[in-house]
Amino acid sequence: xxxxxxETLGPINSHRVQEIPDPLxxxxxxxxxxxxxxxxxxxxxxxxxxxxxxxDLPFVPGSEVAxxxxxxxxxxxxxALGQRVMALTSVGGFAEIALxxxxxxxxxxxxxxxTDAAAFTVAYGTSHVALETRAQLKAxxxxxxxGASGGVGLTALEIGKMMGATVIGLASTEEKRALVAxxxxxxxxxxxxxxxxxxxxxxxxxxxxxxxxxxxxxxTMLRCMKFEGRLxxxxxxxxxxxxxxxxxxxxxxxxxxxxxxxxxxxNNPSVLMKSLVQLTHWLKEGQLRPHVxxxxxxxxxxxxxxxxxxRQSVGKVVIKP
Ligand SMILES: NC(=O)c1ccc[n+]([C@@H]2O[C@H](COP(=O)([O-])OP(=O)(O)OC[C@H]3O[C@@H](n4cnc5c(N)ncnc54)[C@H](OP(=O)(O)O)[C@@H]3O)[C@@H](O)[C@H]2O)c1
Numbered sequence: 001x002x003x004x005x006x007e008t009l010g011p012i013n014s015h016r017v018q019e020i021p022d023p024l025x026x027x028x029x030x031x032x033x034x035x036x037x038x039x040x041x042x043x044x045x046x047x048x049x050x051x052x053x054x055x056d057l058p059f060v061p062g063s064e065v066a067x068x069x070x071x072x073x074x075x076x077x078x079x080a081l082g083q084r085v086m087a088l089t090s091v092g093g094f095a096e097i098a099l100x101x102x103x104x105x106x107x108x109x110x111x112x113x114x115t116d117a118a119a120f121t122v123a124y125g126t127s128h129v130a131l132e133t134r135a136q137l138k139a140x141x142x143x144x145x146x147g148a149s150g151g152v153g154l155t156a157l158e159i160g161k162m163m164g165a166t167v168i169g170l171a172s173t174e175e176k177r178a179l180v181a182x183x184x185x186x187x188x189x190x191x192x193x194x195x196x197x198x199x200x201x202x203x204x205x206x207x208x209x210x211x212x213x214x215x216x217x218x219x220t221m222l223r224c225m226k227f228e229g230r231l232x233x234x235x236x237x238x239x240x241x242x243x244x245x246x247x248x249x250x251x252x253x254x255x256x257x258x259x260x261x262x263x264x265x266x267n268n269p270s271v272l273m274k275s276l277v278q279l280t281h282w283l284k285e286g287q288l289r290p291h292v293x294x295x296x297x298x299x300x301x302x303x304x305x306x307x308x309x310x311r312q313s314v315g316k317v318v319i320k321p
Contacts, residue, residue, distance in 0.1 A: 002321065003095030004301045007058040009049035012305045017298055020060075023092070023099050025073030030102050032067040032085060036118035036295075037093035039317040040064070040151065041237060044309040046091075050239075055091050062093020062319070065100070066108060066117035076102045084108040086117045088265075094301050096321045104265070106276060109284040119151075119290040119316035120283060121276070126234065126261040127156040128275045130210065131163060134257045135230045139164025141207035144200060144224055146191055146217050147237055149176035149314045154291050156210045157183050162287065165208070168200060172311070179314050183291070191217065200224040208232065215240030225254050234259045237311075291315030 005018045025031045043061045045051035069083045079085075085108055087100035108117050131137045143160040147153040148169030160167045161184045169185035171177045177188045187203060189196055191213075197220065200206060205226030211218050214236030222245070225231055233242075233256060244256055264272040282288045293314045296304040298321040307313040 001096040002298060003060045003092075004062070004298065005058050005060055006047045009047065009057070012044060012047065012309060013302050015047055015061075015302060017301065020095075022097050023095075025071050025076075025099055027074045028076060028102050029073040029099050030069050030076055030079060030087075030105065031071040031073075032065055032087050032098050032100055033070045034065045034093060034095060034098050034321050035067040035114035036065065037062045037095075037098075037319045037321070038064045038118040038120075038122060038151075039304045039308060039319060040122050041235060041308055043094075044305050047305075060092045060095050060098075062095065062098070063090055064088055064118060064121045065093045065098050066114040066120075067098075069105075070097065073102070079105060084114075086121055088121060090262075094298065094319055094321070096298070106280055109280065112283060115292055115295060115318050115320070116290040118318050119292045120279075120288075122261070123151045123155040123290075123316060124159070124279045124283075124288060125272065125275060126152050126259065127159045127210075128279055129261050129264065129271060130232050130234060130259040131156065131159055131208070132275070133271055134259050135208045135232055137163050137165055137208050140166075142166045142168065142204060142226075143208045143210065144168040144170070144206040144221060145185075145210040145212075146170040146221060147212040147235075148180045148185065148188075150212065150237070151308075151313075151316045152212055152234065153210070154179075154183055154315050155288075157185055158288060160210075162282075166203075168203065168206065170196070176314055179291075191220075196220060197223050205229070210234060213238045214242050216242075218242035219245075222248055222254070222256075225252060227252050229254045231256050232259050233257070292318050294318070295320055297321075
């Protein structure tokens with residue numbers, strides 16, 4: 001099969017598509033013919049050795065796929081050959097065939113195509129667990145999101161609105177802000193607006209913050225929080241890990257709350273599964289609308305990865321092998 005292979009850690013454009021042997025499913029694994037693989041910011045980091053997890057080399061990046069089951073490993077029950085599924089792969093997705101643990105498969109609801117399905121699990125899963133389990137966002141509260149036009153940002157906006165919050169979306173360009181407004185944000189501001197804090201204060205401040213950027217952007221968010229606010233630290237797209245001025249937490253009874261969605265699979269899988277069942281139901285009902293802005297072939301996979309790394313993409317980018 002063909003796959004994007006990371007032989008040595010390095011710049012995104014140093015990785016090449018190669019012919020490699022088809023992977024064979026092991027115990028309780030299935031092989032999936034990949035029709036689409038979602039691109040996540042973590043994929044841009046993992047191939048450069050800048051992510052918290054470092055798979056053994058060589059490896060194929062790509063953590064969430066949609067496709068058809070083509071082979072069953074030992075001990076797999078209740079899954080049929082040819083079944084349409086979404087699957088979490090951790091690595092291996094940017095390939096014609098990927099392996100996934102049978103117990104992470106989600107049957108693809110009728111009417112949902114592979115492209116939308118590949119853009120679904122990580123982004124919606126992260127935002128749902130972040131807002132419901134970690135921040136315990138309540139109807140009537142105000143939620144502020146930076147990187148609001150990005151992969152996880154747009155899903156936080158959609159889920160925040162479904163949970164009854166007033167949503168403030170931040171983005172860096174007019175095009176991105178227009179998308180955030182179209183997706184239902186109640187207020188949209190330029191993330192670099194020097195008066196941002198005053199504007200958010202004039203709206204009463206934020207109960208919950210959703211920070212995917214880190215660095216200075218985290219500190220700006222912190223200053224927008226109100227009494228008993230909860231600031232979710234979701235990602236560091238800026239590349240800078242923020243330092244928390246604890247005096248601000250003390251003065252306003254603010255909590256900074258960590259979010260690492262993938263770690264629920266190891267530490268508390270029931271939270272993850274309950275959330276995915278709910279999200280898949282909403283997807284089936286048409287209440288969630290994955291926003292895929294660009295589709296690339298496998299040969300162009302590094303272009304898709306670079307679009308995220310260079311802050312050029314909106315919504316989700318998908319690779320179709
Ligand atoms: N904790 C978890 O479980 C979890 C799960 C999924 C993702 N994440 C993290 O969440 C972050 C966002 O992921 P994503 O998939 O939504 O990525 P994405 O689609 O590329 O969105 C990232 C957003 O961050 C903003 N940004 C600010 N500075 C940036 C920079 N220097 N480079 C790139 N973007 C920058 C951009 O919006 P503006 O241009 O409008 O500022 C962009 O829309 C990443 O750090 C990712 O690792 C964490």
